Amino acid sequence: MNFGPVATLLTFLVLSCVIAPCRAQTNKIFQWQFTGNALSSSLPSCRQFQIQVKPFNPANDTHGVPPFYMMAFAVGGTPSTTLIGTDESNLSWTVNQPVGSQLLLQVVDSQGSSGGVPPNLFTVVAGQSTQCIPAASNDPPFTVEANVTDTLTTCQPWGIKIKGGTPPYDLTLATVNSPVVTNVTMGPADDQFTFIDRANPNTQLIAAVSDLNGRWAVGTPIVKTNGSSNVDCIGLVSSSGNSTVIAAQEKAASATSKAALATSNAVLPTSNAPLPTSNARKKTAGDADVMVTLLVLLLAAVFTT
Ligand SMILES: *[C@@H]1O[C@H](CO)[C@@H](O)[C@H](O)[C@H]1NC(C)=O
Ligand SMILES: *[C@@H]1O[C@H](CO)[C@@H](O)[C@H](O)[C@H]1NC(C)=O
Ligand SMILES: *[C@@H]1O[C@H](CO)[C@@H](O)[C@H](O)[C@H]1NC(C)=O
Ligand SMILES: *[C@@H]1O[C@H](CO)[C@@H](O)[C@H](O)[C@H]1NC(C)=O
Ligand SMILES: *[C@@H]1O[C@H](CO)[C@@H](O)[C@H](O)[C@H]1NC(C)=O
Ligand SMILES: *[C@@H]1O[C@H](CO)[C@@H](O)[C@H](O)[C@H]1NC(C)=O
Numbered sequence: 001m002n003f004g005p006v007a008t009l010l011t012f013l014v015l016s017c018v019i020a021p022c023r024a025q026t027n028k029i030f031q032w033q034f035t036g037n038a039l040s041s042s043l044p045s046c047r048q049f050q051i052q053v054k055p056f057n058p059a060n061d062t063h064g065v066p067p068f069y070m071m072a073f074a075v076g077g078t079p080s081t082t083l084i085g086t087d088e089s090n091l092s093w094t095v096n097q098p099v100g101s102q103l104l105l106q107v108v109d110s111q112g113s114s115g116g117v118p119p120n121l122f123t124v125v126a127g128q129s130t131q132c133i134p135a136a137s138n139d140p141p142f143t144v145e146a147n148v149t150d151t152l153t154t155c156q157p158w159g160i161k162i163k164g165g166t167p168p169y170d171l172t173l174a175t176v177n178s179p180v181v182t183n184v185t186m187g188p189a190d191d192q193f194t195f196i197d198r199a200n201p202n203t204q205l206i207a208a209v210s211d212l213n214g215r216w217a218v219g220t221p222i223v224k225t226n227g228s229s230n231v232d233c234i235g236l237v238s239s240s241g242n243s244t245v246i247a248a249q250e251k252a253a254s255a256t257s258k259a260a261l262a263t264s265n266a267v268l269p270t271s272n273a274p275l276p277t278s279n280a281r282k283k284t285a286g287d288a289d290v291m292v293t294l295l296v297l298l299l300a301a302v303f304t305t
Pocket of ligand 3 (some may be wrong): 081181182
């Protein structure tokens with residue numbers, strides 16, 4: 001085996017981690033549930049619930065590192081992160097999202113390790129009080145929106161746009177009924193993310209955004225996922241970019257292709273341009289295949305582990 005392709009691949013991987021740094025995350029350390037677990041999916045506002053955490057794998061006595069936090073992602077609203085305790089055996093969360101919110105919930109520890117997302121969304125219903133709920137404010141405006149809001153099919157690109165806040169942005173991708181949550185840090189000038197849907201079909205996926213100051217963007221989009229459970233999506237890569245630059249490139253590209261179309265009849269290819277030898281052609285194709293496959297494996301690993 002020659003090391004040329006490997007070196008190219010490593011350069012490529014390093015570059016892709018510069019574009020969208022892959023934050024080190026330890027998952028599948030612990031899991032959580034509401035104590036008693038006899039809870040319906042309705043949560044009365046401002047009621048306090050006890051929370052239990054236990055090792056992810058019953059055969060391996062692993063623990064999260066306190067303190068623990070509840071992250072409540074309100075669909076179309078603003079996520080909240082709330083301290084739920086420093087003693088693993090004494091954790092509780094008070095329902096502090098507005099009445100009517102639909103919530104995707106996860107417990108995380110101080111190291112950013114996720115305790116997973118339960119199989120259903122929760123709905124906040126009117127409880128004895130609403131006084132624990134912080135007043136909503138979006139001033140100055142900081143919003144996130146997606147270009148698909150109903151159903152996303154496996155391998156379909158999901159465009160996430162961010163306005164306001166202070167870059168760089170962190171994107172949190174989470175699905176209902178999943179032991180893992182994925183965080184991506186976007187580049188310092190990036191305000192647009194294209195996510196290739198590698199989530200399992202028949203679940204629900206949210207994208208939440210926070211900024212440099214830890215402020216959460218309003219608008220957290222959600223989609224249902226459908227399509228194939230083969231999530232290889234060969235050759236498709238999630239990416240982050242700058243919306244102004246992307247729009248300019250798209251404009252330039254469409255102008256170029258119109259110009260090319262207009263002149264394509266006039267310009268004939270010259271016949272004396274050297275053709276690639278079949279060996280060179282084969283080698284290039286082989287390298288590209290290796291790169292694409294390994295990159296896909298890397299991204300699949302980032303999203304599924
Ligand atoms: C227990 O979990 C730790 C941390 O994830 C891991 O390093 C170790 O290999 C696991 N041990 C067993 C027996 O599974
Ligand atoms: C549990 O934690 C609360 C504060 O979060 C504290 O007031 C209470 O005394 C603790 N209970 C036990 C049994 O440690
Ligand atoms: C992901 O990012 C959020 C916001 O930056 C952070 O609070 C959280 O601990 C990170 N980890 C997970 C697993 O969500
Ligand atoms: C959503 O945006 C992405 C780019 O971020 C694009 O590739 C995709 O085609 C768009 N989808 C729709 C339905 O507009
Ligand atoms: C995107 O690029 C434009 C033009 O280069 C720049 O003005 C803008 O600040 C960039 N966006 C972000 C989020 O940095
Ligand atoms: C996924 O949902 C969309 C929109 O509801 C639909 O058009 C499409 O046929 C579905 N695809 C599959 C594979 O179920």
